[in-house]
Amino acid sequence: MFVVKDLVPDMTYFYKQYASIKPWLQRKDTLDPSKEILQSPEDRKKLDGLYECILCACCSTACPSYWWNQDVYLGPSVLLQAYRWMADSRDQHLSERLAQMENAFSVYRCHTIMNCTRTCPKHLNPGNAIAQIKLLLAKN
Numbered sequence: 001m002f003v004v005k006d007l008v009p010d011m012t013y014f015y016k017q018y019a020s021i022k023p024w025l026q027r028k029d030t031l032d033p034s035k036e037i038l039q040s041p042e043d044r045k046k047l048d049g050l051y052e053c054i055l056c057a058c059c060s061t062a063c064p065s066y067w068w069n070q071d072v073y074l075g076p077s078v079l080l081q082a083y084r085w086m087a088d089s090r091d092q093h094l095s096e097r098l099a100q101m102e103n104a105f106s107v108y109r110c111h112t113i114m115n116c117t118r119t120c121p122k123h124l125n126p127g128n129a130i131a132q133i134k135l136l137l138a139k140n
Contacts, residue, residue, distance in 0.1 A: 001061060001070065014057050017074050021082040021100065026093040043089035050084035050129065052122050053077065059116035059126045065109040072105040076116035076126035079107060083129040086136060098133075098140055107133045 001009040031037065060066045060075035074082070086097050101107055107130050116126040 001057070009057075009061075011057060013070070014055075014060065014075075014077075017078045018055065018081065021074070021078060021085070021097070022093075023081050023085060025085070025088065025091055026096075027090075028092045037090045039089055046087050046089070047084060049124055050080060050087060053080055053084070053124055054122060055081075056121060058119045058121060059124075062115040062119040063110075064113060064115070065111060069105060069109055073109040074106060076110070076130065079110070079133060080124065080126040080129040083133050086133065094136075095140065098136055101133055101137060107137070 001011060001014065004010050025037075027037075055077060057075070057077050059080070060070075060077045063076050065073055066075040082097065082101070085091050086094055091097075110127070110130045112127060112131070114127045117124075117128075120126065
């Protein structure tokens with residue numbers, strides 16, 4: 001990230017990368033908008049440690065792969081959020097989300113150094129989320 005002044009980074013590109021993962025619930029069916037899409041307690045528990053991310057990008061700026069490839073590598077923060085939507089049982093676009101990760105600069109730039117996990121102020125584990133995406137890609 002480029003520094004604007006003192007400790008103020010330009011996060012414009014970071015937010016563009018975040019938008020590229022389509023961070024919202026995507027459904028193939030049309031439901032009544034006045035009704036909630038319910039989730040079991042077990043499915044809801046799968047989102048713990050994912051939705052709490054505040055998008056501060058501390059993990060991304062601590063990642064050596066992001067330092068050298070920030071124009072193409074999404075980075076730990078965005079990948080954590082990508083997995084948050086992949087893990088959501090209410091989302092119906094898993095295959096499309098995984099297809100977006102099928103390139104050399106997505107999850108495969110992560111070398112599991114785990115600086116991201118060490119620096120997260122919310123004590124989240126982006127490295128684990130990236131590993132989970134790799135497992136989903138291997139299964140599909």
